[in-house]
Amino acid sequence: MPTADDLARARVLLERTSTAERVAGILREQIMEGQFSPGDRLSEETITAGLGISRNTLREAFRLLAHEKLLVHELNRGVFVRKLDTADVTDLYRVRRVIECAAVRAGHELSDVDTKRLAEAVDDADSAALDGRWQDVGTANLRFHQAIAALHGSPRVDELMRQLSAELRLVFHVIKDPRILYEPYLSRNRDILGALLSGSVATAAEMLQDYLLDAEQQLTAAYAEASAR
Amino acid sequence: MPTADDLARARVLLERTSTAERVAGILREQIMEGQFSPGDRLSEETITAGLGISRNTLREAFRLLAHEKLLVHELNRGVFVRKLDTADVTDLYRVRRVIECAAVRAGHELSDVDTKRLAEAVDDADSAALDGRWQDVGTANLRFHQAIAALHGSPRVDELMRQLSAELRLVFHVIKDPRILYEPYLSRNRDILGALLSGSVATAAEMLQDYLLDAEQQLTAAYAEASAR
DNA sequence: GCATATTTGTCCGTATGTATA
DNA sequence: CTATACATACGGACAAATATG
Numbered sequence: 001m002p003t004a005d006d007l008a009r010a011r012v013l014l015e016r017t018s019t020a021e022r023v024a025g026i027l028r029e030q031i032m033e034g035q036f037s038p039g040d041r042l043s044e045e046t047i048t049a050g051l052g053i054s055r056n057t058l059r060e061a062f063r064l065l066a067h068e069k070l071l072v073h074e075l076n077r078g079v080f081v082r083k084l085d086t087a088d089v090t091d092l093y094r095v096r097r098v099i100e101c102a103a104v105r106a107g108h109e110l111s112d113v114d115t116k117r118l119a120e121a122v123d124d125a126d127s128a129a130l131d132g133r134w135q136d137v138g139t140a141n142l143r144f145h146q147a148i149a150a151l152h153g154s155p156r157v158d159e160l161m162r163q164l165s166a167e168l169r170l171v172f173h174v175i176k177d178p179r180i181l182y183e184p185y186l187s188r189n190r191d192i193l194g195a196l197l198s199g200s201v202a203t204a205a206e207m208l209q210d211y212l213l214d215a216e217q218q219l220t221a222a223y224a225e226a227s228a229r
Numbered sequence: 230m231p232t233a234d235d236l237a238r239a240r241v242l243l244e245r246t247s248t249a250e251r252v253a254g255i256l257r258e259q260i261m262e263g264q265f266s267p268g269d270r271l272s273e274e275t276i277t278a279g280l281g282i283s284r285n286t287l288r289e290a291f292r293l294l295a296h297e298k299l300l301v302h303e304l305n306r307g308v309f310v311r312k313l314d315t316a317d318v319t320d321l322y323r324v325r326r327v328i329e330c331a332a333v334r335a336g337h338e339l340s341d342v343d344t345k346r347l348a349e350a351v352d353d354a355d356s357a358a359l360d361g362r363w364q365d366v367g368t369a370n371l372r373f374h375q376a377i378a379a380l381h382g383s384p385r386v387d388e389l390m391r392q393l394s395a396e397l398r399l400v401f402h403v404i405k406d407p408r409i410l411y412e413p414y415l416s417r418n419r420d421i422l423g424a425l426l427s428g429s430v431a432t433a434a435e436m437l438q439d440y441l442l443d444a445e446q447q448l449t450a451a452y453a454e455a456s457a458r
Numbered sequence: 459g460c461a462t463a464t465t466t467g468t469c470c471g472t473a474t475g476t477a478t479a
Numbered sequence: 480c481t482a483t484a485c486a487t488a489c490g491g492a493c494a495a496a497t498a499t500g
Contacts, residue, residue, distance in 0.1 A: 018304055018467080020468095059486095077486075098327070098386070154320050157327070160389060164385075284466090305466055305495075
């Protein structure tokens, strides 16, 4: 749970666009950073007092985040930080395989923007790994795969991937030792990128498919163990 | 194991809905039926007066529908019925091709539920066509394709397809003569179903792909013309 | 471009219903 | 079972933005 100070600092950020959306932005960040844990209830009173906003406004922000699946809303009980189970993880990877593998297999021409995004994500993951920032490795990793999905050139696919990534970040936060999870995938991502850049579409697709299957296996196992506690 | 009491309590929770959600349900139906046209503004005052609810409650309902993409929210201007352009139609079909073709190509075993849903949708489309209920033909057609996507066995894919279908229904409503649009596809859907049932996965996938490409072409043309007015 | 009317954005107080210690 | 805390829903108020003549 965030301290009163955290809320006070966040309060300064309350100086733009629609209040509900700004509030949603603040809460989104706090949830992503893990200042709330899955299952935590977000009290209307505590937050309205902390941020200096009305209940109506906060409730609109809650709706926004509930739609992003970061929060779940239970009637007359309040809103809670989303708690994913292993079935969710399995489903997330199922969808990722469909979307990402199709993006690669379609064999779209890579624009400069595409290649830059892909390469940067892989580089960021590597440097975060060198610094031991494993949470950031996970984030950069997701950015790489978002860049792959973006090859579809479809706004709706992009939005879907943002959605899936937000859910997966919730998962990552529960994992106790992300290192064993991500370390093997750094080089595999680089290999996939290499295959993509050299135009070996079928190879890249196969590597990606295998990657996602392996990742799902490891992640569900680690997640089941970590989220049990 | 949940006790009988647990289940009873869970059931109550399922059937209970908030006022905002019931209001959203009413408005959703009216929008789908075309009682509001794309671009129409939904006045807070008119609707609160008409339904006898408070503004705060209505605004929550608006948020829900905005997230379903039936409404768009413009700051300080209000909410409007979503207006799709041809780029949206193109993108919708792009995503459909990825999802639906992958569902067929994956070659999942067809359960009884699967086959029943597929067959019923095709039958419903035919009988609606016989009665000249072309709006219903469009709806049954979408149901057939949702059933195809459901072969993935993924809750998230199901939700995505519901989303895409809702958007497409907004498109259908603008088309002036849906008949020329849907009539050719009745038999093609039946052919795809036949290929699926006989296990000719590759054939079915190819037919589906061609179907979706042709449909997109015709639809964008008809839609551009109809929505211009 | 201006003044006015309308509509939304936000907040508050309160009454009622629901969940839980 | 009661008490308490909390969410739901309402209505009123005023500021701020937008639309209208």
